[in-house]
Amino acid sequence: MQAANPIGEAQLVLADFGEAILSGERVERRLAAILAADVAGYSRLMGLDEEGTLAALKGHRRAVVDLKIAEHRGRIVKTTGDGMLVEFASIVDGVRCAVDVQRQMAERNGSIPPERRIEFRIGLNVGDIIIDDKDIYGDGVNIAARLEALADPGGICVSRIVRDEVRDKLHFSFEDMGEHQVKNIARPVPIHRVRFDKPGNEVSAAALTTTRSARPSQQKPSIVVLPFANMSGDAEQAYFSEGITEDIITNLSHFHSFFVISRSTSFTYKGSGVNVGKVGRELGVRYVLEGSVRQAANRVRISAQLIEAATGHHLWAERYDRELADVFALQDEIARSIAAAIEPGIIAAEIQQARKEPGELDAWDRTIRAHWHICRFTCEHLAETRRLSTEAILLDRANSTAYAALAFARHFEALFGWGDGPTESHNRLGEAARKAIAADDRNPTAHTALAIFELFSGRHEEARLCLRRALKDNPNSEFARGYLGVTYAFAGDYDAALQHLDEAIRLSPRGLLVVIWHLCKG
Template sequence: MAGERVQRRLAAILAADIAGYSRLMGADEEGTLAQLKAHRHAQLDPKIEEHLGRIVKTTGDGMLAEFASVVDALRCAIEIQRGMLERNADVPLERRIEFRVGINVGDIIIDGGDIYGDGVNVAARLEGLAEPGGICVSGRVQEDARGKLDIAFEDAGEQQLKNIAWPVRVYRVRLGGETTQVRSAVALPLALPDKPSIVVLPFTNMSGDSEQDYFADGVTEDIITGLSRARWLFVIARNSSFAYRGRSTDVKQVAHELGVRYVLEGSIRKVGERVRISAQLAEGTSGRQLWAKRYDRELSDIFAMQDEITETIIGAVEPELGKVERRRSAGKRPDNLDAWDLYQRGMSHLYEYTKEDLQRARQYFVQAIAKDPQLGPAHSGLAETYYYEGVYGFAESISDNREKALAPALRAVVLDAEDAGAHCTLGRAYYMRRAYDAAFRELKTALELNPSLALAHYGLGATLLFSGRAAESIPHLTAAIRLSPHDPNMGSFLVRLADAAYFLKRYEEAAEWAMRALQQPNFQWSRYTVLIAALAQLGRLDEARNCIDELQAKRPNTSIAFVRETHLFGDTASFAHYLDGLRMAGLPD
């Protein structure tokens, strides 16, 4: 055996796995397996065979294949990923199977039907760097395939891959046109910010009563708000941290997915008039626990306890800066615990973003204000219900909602001028009225008070876009995505990027952002209209008309007149260009 010659050959290696496989299996084992088998039978296996590849082996959540040609391997991966987009179009986001693909070319060792070697290991590491639905390749693959396929490559730089002795040049594949700064800002891995960064995961309700979930959510949100007041901290937005609610989480995985150094998690047990909170702070890169503490208090002390937890975290994360910033962690607290309770119940409905939930949230906010008229966040919440009814098309009259949102938003700022969220809400109420100068003022103030407020970055980006400054809007929109990569408002973040690309006449990019927006939950008519306009500008009129049919099925009688009345664009030339695209596609006047 020692003298037996090892069989080697040069090959292109494709490694693929399923993003979030453990979560999918935990939610529905049989359904996930059935989906996976269907995708393999109809999509993966036929494509690999069509492009002259060989499946080397499969695992529960992935596969390894080899090709004689780099171009064949890459073409196969591209067609698989494009096909998966179509297959997932009608699948709810939380149930979608999305593959990550890595491709490398190198010398491999053949042993029976299996393959080994650094070339295989690099492909597997590249797959781990790919985003769901994406493809990562090595520099050698990029060199061999460049100019031979209708794709572009984004240079992700040299990466030190695990257990690989030398750095590897990594490229991400774009499937639909030229590389742009906008795309790369979101698609690249989430590097650690240049200041201490943290995510606060939703505290688990241990009370044995699901009706108390809102209480645990409220405590979590207050801690996030308190931490955000420390300007030297980078704090992941509430909406993205709450994407992990009810999931079994691994500290290191969460830290990697969100690009943060610290993770806070805990639990709450509320029994009668007493409450117990347990909290643990861990370092995300190692999973090492930095501290843990249990608090047993009377319910009447809940706000003081939240402040204590916040101050302790700040002190643990950065002792010296913590001494300076501790006093900023405590904002204005409600005078009435019952009002705070009603407010938190309202927030639990607000974030569902359905017509019925928004109406229910409004009832709770009104009740909270009746209990404590000085509770500023309840006024902001009331304004937000009118805002989201307008955004999602639930409002009977968009002009009425514009008026109704303003008064409570103004009142929230009067009650607490240091509340970044109040200024953010007021800024968005202003741009609903196309009062862009006032919106700029409020949103800039919000970011001065809390640089980690994702919705304020989004609001400022939207205001710049609506007022005709598309190029300036992009950094703020991408900042919102970085701060809240799992935000339920992601559809809005993405559609504004689509609008910006359209106004900059980057129509391929606009269509791509719009299609990504359409994959997000909740219906938003503007996701369709920008896609329709972009497709028309590209000459893809049949596709544009199909989109019109789909839009009309979901929102009958959508017309140019409706878009003109409802959209928030104030720059005349930009808006005219937008409407031209819709007319080219055949949207009725």
């Protein structure tokens, strides 16, 4: 399948408009709701099974997507391989369509292994569009595409104008994702995630949409994974570097600590000389991951580095040398290792940013600082974690990450006998963990916190169920994997315990709790 050339397409569009202007032809404009969608991890899926992926995508289109678009009076403007652009006269219809599609896709994916699932990312915006033959253009379309790039697999992102228009008409909640810079748009765009997994959530929309400024430290950080360079000297090996990139994007998407730009956007930089600072400005991202792949005989070397876009500072770098046996298993192993290693690097950088910034702290700053203090393992630092987490929650009642930090602080206080004493701290751990899940039941750290409460309450099976749920949401969670090993050890299944503890160590050999995993192994 030949990749689209965005530069060439843009030149053709400009030429068409120029011809229209010279001929005196009037450019047609109208206000519309725009939906942009693509498939998360599409290249990886094609690498695993090209025919099966194409057949499955066509089946989903036929049985769900196209039917829902027609049902909600939408018009498919164009399709681009795994993506599509849809126009609606009503944004209410557009949001309903997006939610219906994602709900039905979640049901259809229920019996499919995670690595084989086709999951859409969807972005929705309302804006002025330019009509040109069978296509549409304009800022409204550009913003919709940017929103799609920020959406989680199976998720929906909307602009603030969409949120404001539909929140009194539809029974969905919205989570504030802060303001993001969009290429060729002068002002940052406020973005919201649609919370449709729990209709009628007791948390109000107002509580979920706390106002944040455009200051970078006051929103969750975002990252783009640039296509890894194929250094093998053989164009036929490009599939491997593309597959690695795809897998990293998919694996990073499981983490709740940052937003990941979609493949469809990141791959527009393939094959071009990339200036990291320029990429950061164009996409509004704070971090860039780049790397290279070199194959020789039966070995492969993969290098990766995490860079702060604004400064060019290298935050993390690693090299992986492996034997090239099972290609796809190797891709998965490397991608998971890189994803697990990147999160601590970004969190550490965010902590430094939050510590440097003067003035009043917002909910995200307080949450990040709370994580910094929890890593110090002293009575005073854990008390500071509780204070900062509580303040963050007061500013944002839907801050699942802050509730989880509070839960972990209570856990360590219970272990060491600090704070309010072991029994009270343990009970408070359970309370905070449940609130973290109520705020976001797809937060794996929240489910891990509840598992710890169940484990130390003597309910091993309940703890295992919580940890399995955490690993379903994020298979790369060192904490969930390690505590699953601890749970099996408590239950007397030492073979299973060693298996999961070894996996936790492999995922994050320099992780926060790696000493505990080694101690548990004996």
